[in-house]
Amino acid sequence: MPTYSPGEIADKTGFSLDTLRYYERIGLLDDIARTPGGQRVFDDDDIAWLGILRCLRDTGMPIAQMRRYADLTRDERTLRERVELLEEHDREIGRRLAELAEQREHIRGKIRYYRSLDPAGEQE
Amino acid sequence: MPTYSPGEIADKTGFSLDTLRYYERIGLLDDIARTPGGQRVFDDDDIAWLGILRCLRDTGMPIAQMRRYADLTRDERTLRERVELLEEHDREIGRRLAELAEQREHIRGKIRYYRSLDPAGEQE
DNA sequence: GTGCCACCTGGAGCGCGCTCCAGATCAAGG
Protein backbone atom coordinates (compact mmCIF):
# COMPACT_ATOMS: atom_id res chain seq x y z
CA MET A 1 0.00 0.00 0.00
CA PRO A 2 1.46 3.36 -0.95
CA THR A 3 2.29 5.85 1.78
CA TYR A 4 2.41 9.60 1.78
CA SER A 5 4.23 12.35 3.65
CA PRO A 6 2.29 15.06 5.48
CA GLY A 7 3.11 17.51 2.70
CA GLU A 8 1.70 15.20 0.04
CA ILE A 9 -1.46 14.76 2.06
CA ALA A 10 -1.86 18.48 2.44
CA ASP A 11 -1.64 18.76 -1.35
CA LYS A 12 -4.01 15.86 -2.00
CA THR A 13 -6.69 16.75 0.54
CA GLY A 14 -6.47 20.52 0.67
CA PHE A 15 -6.12 20.47 4.46
CA SER A 16 -3.14 22.44 5.72
CA LEU A 17 -0.40 20.71 7.71
CA ASP A 18 -1.58 22.61 10.76
CA THR A 19 -5.15 21.49 10.23
CA LEU A 20 -4.06 17.86 9.86
CA ARG A 21 -2.17 18.05 13.14
CA TYR A 22 -5.08 19.88 14.75
CA TYR A 23 -7.53 17.19 13.62
CA GLU A 24 -5.31 14.52 15.06
CA ARG A 25 -5.02 16.41 18.36
CA ILE A 26 -8.77 16.77 18.77
CA GLY A 27 -9.48 13.17 17.88
CA LEU A 28 -10.85 13.47 14.36
CA LEU A 29 -7.94 11.51 13.04
CA ASP A 30 -6.33 8.73 14.97
CA ASP A 31 -3.54 6.25 14.75
CA ILE A 32 -1.66 8.02 12.03
CA ALA A 33 1.41 5.84 11.50
CA ARG A 34 4.86 7.22 12.26
CA THR A 35 8.36 6.65 11.03
CA PRO A 36 10.85 5.48 13.70
CA GLY A 37 11.87 9.13 13.90
CA GLY A 38 8.32 10.27 14.66
CA GLN A 39 7.23 11.76 11.32
CA ARG A 40 3.67 11.00 10.22
CA VAL A 41 3.04 8.53 7.42
CA PHE A 42 -0.39 8.51 5.76
CA ASP A 43 -1.97 5.81 3.61
CA ASP A 44 -4.96 5.56 1.28
CA ASP A 45 -7.35 4.79 4.14
CA ASP A 46 -6.33 8.04 5.76
CA ILE A 47 -6.99 9.84 2.50
CA ALA A 48 -10.45 8.31 2.29
CA TRP A 49 -11.25 9.31 5.84
CA LEU A 50 -10.02 12.83 5.21
CA GLY A 51 -12.31 12.90 2.18
CA ILE A 52 -15.29 12.20 4.41
CA LEU A 53 -14.16 14.79 6.92
CA ARG A 54 -13.88 17.37 4.16
CA CYS A 55 -17.31 16.49 2.94
CA LEU A 56 -18.86 16.81 6.39
CA ARG A 57 -16.98 19.97 7.18
CA ASP A 58 -17.80 21.66 3.89
CA THR A 59 -21.47 20.87 4.35
CA GLY A 60 -21.38 22.70 7.64
CA MET A 61 -21.13 19.96 10.23
CA PRO A 62 -19.68 21.33 13.47
CA ILE A 63 -16.47 19.79 14.72
CA ALA A 64 -18.17 18.43 17.83
CA GLN A 65 -20.47 16.33 15.66
CA MET A 66 -17.63 15.21 13.41
CA ARG A 67 -15.90 14.01 16.56
CA ARG A 68 -18.95 12.09 17.56
CA TYR A 69 -18.97 10.45 14.14
CA ALA A 70 -15.27 9.68 14.41
CA ASP A 71 -15.86 8.12 17.82
CA LEU A 72 -18.65 5.95 16.41
CA THR A 73 -16.42 4.61 13.66
CA ARG A 74 -14.12 3.21 16.34
CA ASP A 75 -16.79 0.76 17.46
CA GLU A 76 -18.12 -1.46 14.72
CA ARG A 77 -21.37 -2.07 16.60
CA THR A 78 -22.51 1.48 15.93
CA LEU A 79 -23.64 1.19 12.33
CA ARG A 80 -27.15 2.34 13.12
CA GLU A 81 -26.00 5.37 15.04
CA ARG A 82 -23.72 6.32 12.20
CA VAL A 83 -26.56 6.00 9.74
CA GLU A 84 -28.79 8.11 11.99
CA LEU A 85 -26.14 10.78 12.35
CA LEU A 86 -25.54 10.95 8.61
CA GLU A 87 -29.25 10.94 7.84
CA GLU A 88 -29.86 13.82 10.19
CA HIS A 89 -27.02 15.64 8.49
CA ASP A 90 -28.51 14.82 5.11
CA ARG A 91 -31.80 16.38 6.21
CA GLU A 92 -29.88 19.40 7.42
CA ILE A 93 -28.28 19.74 4.00
CA GLY A 94 -31.72 19.46 2.44
CA ARG A 95 -32.99 22.32 4.58
CA ARG A 96 -29.95 24.35 3.70
CA LEU A 97 -30.39 23.73 -0.03
CA ALA A 98 -34.02 24.84 0.15
CA GLU A 99 -33.18 27.93 2.16
CA LEU A 100 -30.35 28.89 -0.19
CA ALA A 101 -32.57 28.51 -3.24
CA GLU A 102 -35.26 30.66 -1.64
CA GLN A 103 -32.86 33.40 -0.61
CA ARG A 104 -31.33 33.30 -4.04
CA GLU A 105 -34.72 34.18 -5.48
CA HIS A 106 -34.97 37.15 -3.17
CA ILE A 107 -31.59 38.37 -4.37
CA ARG A 108 -32.53 37.80 -7.99
CA GLY A 109 -35.69 39.80 -7.42
CA LYS A 110 -33.55 42.63 -6.13
CA ILE A 111 -31.34 42.45 -9.22
CA ARG A 112 -34.40 42.60 -11.48
CA TYR A 113 -35.64 45.57 -9.52
CA TYR A 114 -32.36 47.47 -9.97
CA ARG A 115 -32.41 46.62 -13.65
CA SER A 116 -35.92 47.97 -14.01
CA LEU A 117 -34.74 51.30 -12.60
CA ASP A 118 -31.96 51.66 -15.16
CA PRO A 119 -32.56 49.61 -18.30
CA ALA A 120 -29.51 51.25 -19.94
CA GLY A 121 -27.28 49.63 -17.34
CA GLU A 122 -28.06 46.32 -18.97
CA GLN A 123 -25.99 46.80 -22.10
CA GLU A 124 -22.25 46.11 -22.33
CA MET B 1 -45.95 55.09 8.64
CA PRO B 2 -45.88 52.72 11.57
CA THR B 3 -42.85 52.68 13.82
CA TYR B 4 -41.31 49.95 15.93
CA SER B 5 -39.24 49.69 19.06
CA PRO B 6 -35.91 47.84 19.03
CA GLY B 7 -37.50 44.91 20.80
CA GLU B 8 -40.23 44.60 18.19
CA ILE B 9 -37.62 44.69 15.45
CA ALA B 10 -35.62 41.98 17.13
CA ASP B 11 -38.77 39.85 17.16
CA LYS B 12 -39.69 40.64 13.56
CA THR B 13 -36.26 40.23 11.99
CA GLY B 14 -34.69 37.62 14.19
CA PHE B 15 -31.62 39.79 14.77
CA SER B 16 -30.77 40.27 18.43
CA LEU B 17 -30.74 43.75 19.96
CA ASP B 18 -26.99 43.48 20.23
CA THR B 19 -26.68 42.55 16.59
CA LEU B 20 -28.86 45.47 15.53
CA ARG B 21 -26.67 47.87 17.48
CA TYR B 22 -23.56 46.16 16.15
CA TYR B 23 -24.79 46.51 12.56
CA GLU B 24 -25.44 50.19 13.12
CA ARG B 25 -21.98 50.67 14.63
CA ILE B 26 -20.18 49.08 11.72
CA GLY B 27 -22.20 50.95 9.12
CA LEU B 28 -24.55 48.28 7.84
CA LEU B 29 -27.49 50.23 9.14
CA ASP B 30 -27.55 53.97 9.17
CA ASP B 31 -29.73 56.87 10.17
CA ILE B 32 -31.95 54.90 12.46
CA ALA B 33 -34.36 57.50 13.83
CA ARG B 34 -34.30 58.31 17.53
CA THR B 35 -36.77 59.55 20.08
CA PRO B 36 -35.86 62.87 21.76
CA GLY B 37 -34.48 60.72 24.57
CA GLY B 38 -32.17 58.79 22.26
CA GLN B 39 -34.01 55.47 21.88
CA ARG B 40 -34.06 53.94 18.41
CA VAL B 41 -37.22 54.01 16.32
CA PHE B 42 -37.44 51.71 13.30
CA ASP B 43 -39.83 51.90 10.36
CA ASP B 44 -40.88 49.60 7.52
CA ASP B 45 -37.98 50.69 5.33
CA ASP B 46 -35.60 49.58 8.06
CA ILE B 47 -37.38 46.25 8.20
CA ALA B 48 -37.02 45.82 4.45
CA TRP B 49 -33.33 46.65 4.60
CA LEU B 50 -32.82 44.22 7.46
CA GLY B 51 -34.55 41.61 5.34
CA ILE B 52 -31.94 42.09 2.64
CA LEU B 53 -29.13 41.97 5.16
CA ARG B 54 -30.49 38.72 6.57
CA CYS B 55 -30.70 37.28 3.12
CA LEU B 56 -27.12 38.24 2.24
CA ARG B 57 -25.80 37.11 5.58
CA ASP B 58 -27.59 33.79 5.51
CA THR B 59 -26.27 33.07 2.05
CA GLY B 60 -22.76 33.51 3.37
CA MET B 61 -21.82 37.02 2.31
CA PRO B 62 -19.01 38.32 4.52
CA ILE B 63 -19.71 41.46 6.51
CA ALA B 64 -17.06 43.41 4.61
CA GLN B 65 -18.97 42.85 1.38
CA MET B 66 -22.31 43.67 2.98
CA ARG B 67 -20.74 46.93 4.07
CA ARG B 68 -19.65 47.63 0.55
CA TYR B 69 -23.19 47.00 -0.62
CA ALA B 70 -24.56 49.26 2.10
CA ASP B 71 -22.14 51.98 1.03
CA LEU B 72 -23.27 51.65 -2.58
CA THR B 73 -26.90 52.12 -1.63
CA ARG B 74 -26.01 55.53 -0.24
CA ASP B 75 -25.16 56.83 -3.69
CA GLU B 76 -27.93 56.45 -6.21
CA ARG B 77 -25.48 56.54 -9.12
CA THR B 78 -24.20 53.09 -8.25
CA LEU B 79 -26.98 50.92 -9.64
CA ARG B 80 -24.63 49.04 -11.92
CA GLU B 81 -22.14 48.29 -9.19
CA ARG B 82 -24.92 47.04 -6.97
CA VAL B 83 -26.16 44.77 -9.74
CA GLU B 84 -22.63 43.50 -10.31
CA LEU B 85 -22.11 42.81 -6.63
CA LEU B 86 -25.41 40.95 -6.33
CA GLU B 87 -24.79 39.01 -9.53
CA GLU B 88 -21.41 37.89 -8.32
CA HIS B 89 -23.04 36.83 -5.09
CA ASP B 90 -25.74 35.00 -7.05
CA ARG B 91 -23.03 33.07 -8.90
CA GLU B 92 -21.41 32.30 -5.57
CA ILE B 93 -24.70 30.88 -4.32
CA GLY B 94 -24.95 28.81 -7.48
CA ARG B 95 -21.51 27.32 -6.88
CA ARG B 96 -22.45 26.64 -3.28
CA LEU B 97 -25.68 24.91 -4.28
CA ALA B 98 -23.84 22.69 -6.73
CA GLU B 99 -21.16 21.84 -4.21
CA LEU B 100 -23.70 21.04 -1.50
CA ALA B 101 -25.67 18.78 -3.82
CA GLU B 102 -22.49 16.94 -4.80
CA GLN B 103 -21.32 16.48 -1.25
CA ARG B 104 -24.79 15.36 -0.29
CA GLU B 105 -24.46 12.54 -2.79
CA HIS B 106 -21.18 11.48 -1.22
CA ILE B 107 -22.85 11.34 2.18
CA ARG B 108 -25.82 9.43 0.81
CA GLY B 109 -23.43 6.96 -0.75
CA LYS B 110 -21.90 6.44 2.66
CA ILE B 111 -25.33 5.86 4.18
CA ARG B 112 -26.11 3.26 1.51
CA TYR B 113 -22.80 1.60 2.21
CA TYR B 114 -23.52 1.33 5.94
CA ARG B 115 -26.98 -0.02 5.15
CA SER B 116 -25.51 -2.67 2.90
CA LEU B 117 -23.37 -3.88 5.78
CA ASP B 118 -26.32 -4.35 8.10
CA PRO B 119 -29.61 -4.77 6.24
CA ALA B 120 -31.36 -5.55 9.54
CA GLY B 121 -30.60 -2.06 10.75
CA GLU B 122 -33.08 -0.82 8.20
CA GLN B 123 -36.24 -1.97 9.92
CA GLU B 124 -38.03 0.01 12.63
C1' DG C 1 29.58 14.04 7.09
C1' DT C 2 26.97 18.26 5.89
C1' DG C 3 23.37 20.84 4.06
C1' DC C 4 18.88 21.81 3.89
C1' DC C 5 14.12 21.42 3.75
C1' DA C 6 10.33 18.99 5.74
C1' DC C 7 8.49 17.92 9.85
C1' DC C 8 8.02 17.68 15.06
C1' DT C 9 5.79 19.65 19.72
C1' DG C 10 3.23 22.60 22.89
C1' DG C 11 1.13 26.55 23.25
C1' DA C 12 -0.18 31.28 21.99
C1' DG C 13 -2.76 34.09 18.71
C1' DC C 14 -6.17 35.35 15.29
C1' DG C 15 -10.36 36.73 12.46
C1' DC C 16 -15.07 36.61 12.27
C1' DG C 17 -19.42 37.71 13.95
C1' DC C 18 -21.42 38.46 17.35
C1' DT C 19 -22.57 38.56 22.72
C1' DC C 20 -22.26 40.16 27.26
C1' DC C 21 -21.52 43.54 30.85
C1' DA C 22 -21.83 47.67 33.94
C1' DG C 23 -23.80 51.53 34.91
C1' DA C 24 -26.82 55.05 33.34
C1' DT C 25 -31.20 56.80 31.05
C1' DC C 26 -35.86 56.58 29.05
C1' DA C 27 -40.85 55.96 28.92
C1' DA C 28 -45.20 54.37 30.23
C1' DG C 29 -48.49 52.64 33.95
C1' DG C 30 -50.41 53.39 38.54
Added chain:
DNA sequence: CCTTGATCTGGAGCGCGCTCCAGGTGGCAC
Protein backbone atom coordinates in the same frame (compact mmCIF):
# COMPACT_ATOMS: atom_id res chain seq x y z
C1' DC D 1 -43.94 61.21 41.42
C1' DC D 2 -42.26 56.48 41.49
C1' DT D 3 -41.53 52.07 39.80
C1' DT D 4 -40.31 48.91 36.39
C1' DG D 5 -38.82 47.14 32.27
C1' DA D 6 -36.84 48.48 27.89
C1' DT D 7 -33.04 50.68 26.00
C1' DC D 8 -28.73 53.41 25.98
C1' DT D 9 -23.21 53.56 25.60
C1' DG D 10 -18.39 51.97 25.27
C1' DG D 11 -15.74 48.39 25.66
C1' DA D 12 -14.41 43.67 26.99
C1' DG D 13 -15.12 38.77 26.04
C1' DC D 14 -16.31 34.57 23.57
C1' DG D 15 -16.67 30.34 20.53
C1' DC D 16 -15.28 28.37 16.49
C1' DG D 17 -11.89 26.65 13.55
C1' DC D 18 -8.01 27.06 12.54
C1' DT D 19 -3.07 29.38 12.03
C1' DC D 20 1.32 30.76 13.51
C1' DC D 21 5.48 30.53 16.20
C1' DA D 22 9.87 29.08 18.51
C1' DG D 23 13.00 25.94 19.09
C1' DG D 24 14.31 21.45 17.94
C1' DT D 25 14.68 16.79 15.04
C1' DG D 26 14.39 13.74 10.78
C1' DG D 27 15.93 12.23 6.54
C1' DC D 28 17.52 12.44 1.92
C1' DA D 29 21.02 14.48 -1.66
C1' DC D 30 25.49 15.44 -2.33
